[in-house]
Each structure stands twice: as structure tokens, then as C-alpha cells.
Amino acid sequence: MQAYDGELGVAVARAQDGDEAAFAVAYRLVQPGLLGYLRGIVGDDAEDVASDAWLEIARDLGRFKGDGAGFRGWTATIARHRALDHLRRQKVRPRATALENDLLELPGTHSTHDQALETLSTEQALALIARLPRDQAEAVLLRVVVGLDGPAAARVLGKRPGAVRTATHRGLKRLAQLLRTEGVTDDGPQTLGESR
């Protein structure tokens, strides 16, 4: 992800000079992570929210100052604001999305851990993330999916970098536990005791 930051920075700079093709390049580089992050927050409405966010990004691109990594953070901030607006409008708690329905279809309950690792789909991954507390889920999404560094993620979330680092660490640890436990439940209780 960070490897694209140089390319992204160039594209953003050219887009700020009016290059449409460069803007499209920037879009393609940023949109996957942004969309993943928005899916984690607003679920199925992520596409709409991302579309709103991109309107604002296109409008305010002239104001932006920074490099490729900065552009990721800036766009994530805009997307987050749009997502929170969206949630406020809907009066829906962020966790109460359609994602939670997918919990029933987690791979671990009926397949091996191995398959859980290999066949983790977008929905399943988001369902796992949706089981985290909100701050951990957002930190993990920003760090892992959007590809921000710690300080940038902290700026997006309006928190201290240390808090975001802790939340990311705990979130990833919890996700690993979830993956592991979901994977071994099929083997019966003796695997949980780890005494074999």
C-alpha cells in the first residue's frame, strides 16, 4: 500500500494542476482502501458514502497540501466525516449494520481454521471486524485497510497516536483470536484446553 504512495503523490500533484487522468489514477489507488474502511463503518451504504466523499474530495482538491500518504489521510478524514454524517442521518448505531448478520455464516463454525484463513471473504472479514469495539475496528481499518501510518490514523480519528496504536494492537490480537477460535471449534472441546 505504502509502495503506491509515491505514485499517488505524483498523481495528486498533477490532478491539482487539472489533469483528469491523474485524478482517475489517484481514485483507483485510494478507492479500494477507502471503500473497505467505509464498509466497516456503514456497511452496505459504503458505496454511496464513498461517492459523496469523492464529490467533496474532487471539490476540495485545490485546498489539499501534502504527499501521497497525506492524501490517503486527507481522503480518509473526508470519508469518515461523510460516514458519520450518514450514520447520524440514519440514526443507526455503527455496529448495527448488516454486517452482524454475517456472523452466523462465519467460516470457522463449520470448516477448518485452514479454510478460514484461505477463504476469508470480504464479508467475513468485515463481520470479524464488526465484532471489535468501535475504536479498535476503526483503528484496524485505517491502519490495515486504508494503509495509514500511526500518526495519520490518529489524526483521522482525532485521537492520540498512542491510543490508536494500542487500539490497533488489541484489535489485531482479538481478530487473531477470533480466527483461531472460530477455526478450532469444530474439533471439540479438547482443542480449547490446549492440553493435548
Added chain:
Amino acid sequence: MNGSGAGRRCYDSDGQHGDSEGREMPSGRAEKTDMGERQDGDGRDRDRDGHRATSGAAFSICAPSVDALLAAAVRGRPEAHSEGEVRAVAAFREAWAQGKRTARTRRRDDWRPNARRRVQLSIRTTLAVLLASLTLGGAAFAAIGSAARGDNGGDRDGYGDRDRRTGTSYEVPGRPGDADRPAGDRPPKTGDTDGKSDGKTAPDTGKKQEKPAEDSGKAKEDKANKPDKAGRPAKPPHTEAEEPEKPKSANNAEETGETRPEKK
């Protein structure tokens, strides 16, 4: 057993470890499950590996860490000329056509690696270091004061030793100073408890009047059985040295006989 695939994959291509944070967790799991796998027997392993040979070809990366896995799963695939892209580019074109490029950069739009922020940070760091050094310095200074006081206490003991050596004290037998003491100087032995303070106070009164007062006062506090006279600094040395001695030596003869073996 369940994670045998991940474990196997990890051991097969160990050099391909990612460098991400969550790596330890999957690899730790891989080790554990690999042990489980060994216990399980060969047939199932071969079965599993055969299965992997056909279907697991796409997963050549060793033991994908949690974050890599999530990133791969959650990040959508970039589509060229998707609807969203077309819309975004149209919005960009429109914004460009309206010529809003003169808009001022707000603080939230400035994502440059900020020199100003770095300066602020360094100022904050400097202040923190300064404060910490002041605190530590203050603590050290206070420690110096207390250490000096402790030294004074040591000095007092030293005076006591010196006094004992001058021969007027009825000091604790068995103290190191006693060995040096000339036998002739030594007055008849009295009790440990009283002799100590007396030995300090008696000869000193001529030179210093305050210290013995302090000493005897302290000793008074410490040992309740001590007579009041011993602490009086203004007394002439002779009377002081001898006067309290007589009743004490009489009184304490028993005590010394009793206490001394206990102390030793």
C-alpha cells in the same frame, strides 16, 4: 490440526515471512498446530497436502498475518472506469471548471509532514526534559541535605568515640572504641545504657555545649531509664562525669550484669 495448512506453509517457505505486526500470532499458532499435526498421523496429512496441491496454489505466501489477510479481504479490487470513478472524475472536472482553486488551504487540508508541528513537538520535548531534570535535581539536592545530616550523626558518634577514648565515658563494652581505651583511664564500669550518653556529654561540655545537649536529649528520648542530670550541658565536666556516676554505677551494676550478656 486445523491450522496445519498454515503451519506447513509457513515451514515450507520460511523466508517469505511478512514483516507486519500481527505476524507472531499466526506463526505461533502454526507451531502449535504443527505439533498437533505430527500426532495426528500421516494419512490425513497427505490427504490434506494433496488437497492443497490442487486447490491451495493461490496461497503461496507464508502464513498470512491477520492484517495482511484482512487487508486483502476488505480492500476491494480496483476497477477501471467504474461508475464511482466516472462520477468522481466528472465532479473533479466540474470543480475545476468552476475555478475554485483559489480556495484557502484550511488546517485540516494540510497534510504535509509539518515542520511547525515538529518544532512544537521539540519545544514540548525540551520543556519536558527541563522539568524532569529540575525534578531530579531537586530530589538530588534534597538527598544531599539529608546525607549531610546523616554524616553529622556519624560525626556525633565519632565524637562519642573520641570522648570514650579520652577516658571519661562509661561506655559500652564490646564497642570497637573500647579496645583502644587505656585501662588506667577507665572508670569503673557502669551500665550500657547510661554510660553511653554520659560518655558523650561529660568531657565535651567545655568545647561544645550544644552537641552533648542534643545527644543527651536524644538519648533521653530513646532510653527512658536515663537520669535527667546527664543531659545538662552547662555542668562542669568533673561534676558531671562523677556525680551521676555514683548512683548510676550503683544502680546499674545489676543492669550491666544482666544486660551485657544479652547484648552480646
